[in-house]
Structure formats: C-alpha cells, structure tokens
Amino acid sequence: MSIADNLREVRARIALAEERAGRAVGSVQLLAVSKTFPAEAAYQAYNAGQRLFGENRLQEALEKIPKLPPDAAWHLIGPLQRNKVRKALESGVKLIEAVESLRTAETISRISGELGKSANILLEVNIDHEASKHGFSPQRLREEWTLLTALPHLEIRGLMCIPAPTVDAQQARPAFASLRLLLEELRARGPYPLSILSMGMSHDFEVAIEEGSTEVRVGSLIFGERSYPAN
Numbered sequence: 001m002s003i004a005d006n007l008r009e010v011r012a013r014i015a016l017a018e019e020r021a022g023r024a025v026g027s028v029q030l031l032a033v034s035k036t037f038p039a040e041a042a043y044q045a046y047n048a049g050q051r052l053f054g055e056n057r058l059q060e061a062l063e064k065i066p067k068l069p070p071d072a073a074w075h076l077i078g079p080l081q082r083n084k085v086r087k088a089l090e091s092g093v094k095l096i097e098a099v100e101s102l103r104t105a106e107t108i109s110r111i112s113g114e115l116g117k118s119a120n121i122l123l124e125v126n127i128d129h130e131a132s133k134h135g136f137s138p139q140r141l142r143e144e145w146t147l148l149t150a151l152p153h154l155e156i157r158g159l160m161c162i163p164a165p166t167v168d169a170q171q172a173r174p175a176f177a178s179l180r181l182l183l184e185e186l187r188a189r190g191p192y193p194l195s196i197l198s199m200g201m202s203h204d205f206e207v208a209i210e211e212g213s214t215e216v217r218v219g220s221l222i223f224g225e226r227s228y229p230a231n
C-alpha cells in the first residue's frame with residue numbers, strides 16, 4: 001500500500017467514525033505525523049492532498065518545513081524545551097500542541113510578545129495521571145487556568161492528551177471522555193472558545209472521534225512503522 005492508499009483509508013475511517021458519532025463529516029482534522037520519516041514521505045502525502053503535518057521534534061520540523069510547499073501547515077506535537085521557544089516561534093510552526101506547564105506558557109507568551117506576535121498553543125493534559133508523563137494534571141490546570149488565560153501573547157486554542165498505552169482502544173475511552181469534559185468546563189470559565197481537542201492516534205483515533213476529538217494525530221497508519229524512536 002502506498003502513502004496515498006493509506007491516507008485514503010484513514011480518511012474513510014475518520015468519516016465513518018464521524019457518522020457513527022453523529023458528527024458532521026469533515027469536522028475532524030487529520031494531522032499526518034511524519035516524525036522519523038523523510039520529507040519525501042511527507043511530500044507524497046502532500047501530493048495525495050494532505051496539508052496538515054505533525055512533528056515531535058523542532059529540529060526535524062525545521063528540516064522538513066522548507067521542503068514542502070508553503071500551504072502545508074505544521075504542528076509541533078512533542079515537548080518544547082524553553083530554550084527552543086524562540087526558534088519554534090520563528091519557524092513557521094502553526095500550533096504548539098504540547099505545552100505542559102505554566103512556566104513554559106509564560107516563556108512562550110514573553111517571547112512571542114518580543115516578536116510582536118501571538119502564539120497559538122494547546123495545553124497538554126496528563127489525563128491518566130501517569131507519573132512518567134508530561135502535561136498538566138487536570139487539577140493543576142483548573143488551579144492555573146486564571147494565570148494561563150491572563151498571559152497576553154498567547155491564544156489557547158484547546159487541549160491535547162496522550163492517554164496511557166492500552167491493548168484495546170476501547171480502554172482509552174474514559175480518558176478521552178474526561179478530556180472532553182475538562183475542555184467544556186474550561187470553555188465555560190472563558191475567555192477562549194477552545195475549539196481544538198487533539199486526541200487519538202493510529203490505534204485509537206476512532207474511539208477518540210466518538211468521544212469528541214476534533215484533531216487526530218496519525219503517524220504509523222499513514223507512513224508505516226517507525227524504525228527508530230522519535231524521542
């Protein structure tokens with residue numbers, strides 16, 4: 001199967017999940033996660049109509065962004081060290097998805113202010129309370145919401161999560177459902193519309209869509225198994 005075939009199949013499965021969930025077809029965005037694959041692989045996806053790409057590491061994003069046409073959009077989905085924030089903001093990355101602490105959010109706001117911009121970010125939530133994971137605990141996010149939303153040079157566009165690994169995708173359903181509830185709770189507090197709920201990967205994106213995901217991040221189903229880790 002080619003990358004174009006894989007993409008067609010993933011898009012068809014997204015449409016079926018949208019229908020099953022009673023959601024408008026086309027309401028879920030597909031982020032093609034090209035990490036560890038060469039720019040040519042991302043280009044094949046581009047030629048098959050894909051425009052939204054995700055990279056884990058800033059360095060890898062910086063290498064690929066200039067190799068694709070300028071209407072490709074890139075999201076950074078891996079953790080961003082504070083000393084790389086300036087580079088990330090200057091890189092053309094559209095959305096920084098894995099902002100995991102107030103401290104990082106403050107750094108992004110400060111530097112984007114210096115650059116005369118406003119940065120689009122998602123906040124990463126450690127929804128399963130895993131000790132090894134990055135991200136805000138739900139409780140900490142509630143406590144720090146007022147401080148986060150007061151940061152002047154940020155647009156908080158929504159939340160993202162990577163649930164604990166599961167054998168059966170159905171096991172991730174409660175985590176996805178609780179991230180959606182947290183999003184709704186924070187949306188009610190204002191001031192942001194929080195239109196992006198980034199959740200679901202190759203093995204569980206359909207369950208994530210059924211639980212309200214608006215952006216699924218799919219890598220291996222499109223590009224194949226990764227032969228070396230991205231982190």
Ligand SMILES: *Cc1c(COP(=O)(O)O)cnc(C)c1O
Pocket residue numbers: 033035056077078162201202203217218219220221230
């Ligand atoms: C690698 C990665 C993905 C894609 O994972 P697949 O299982 O290959 O679909 C999605 N989100 C994040 C944050 C990732 O690091």
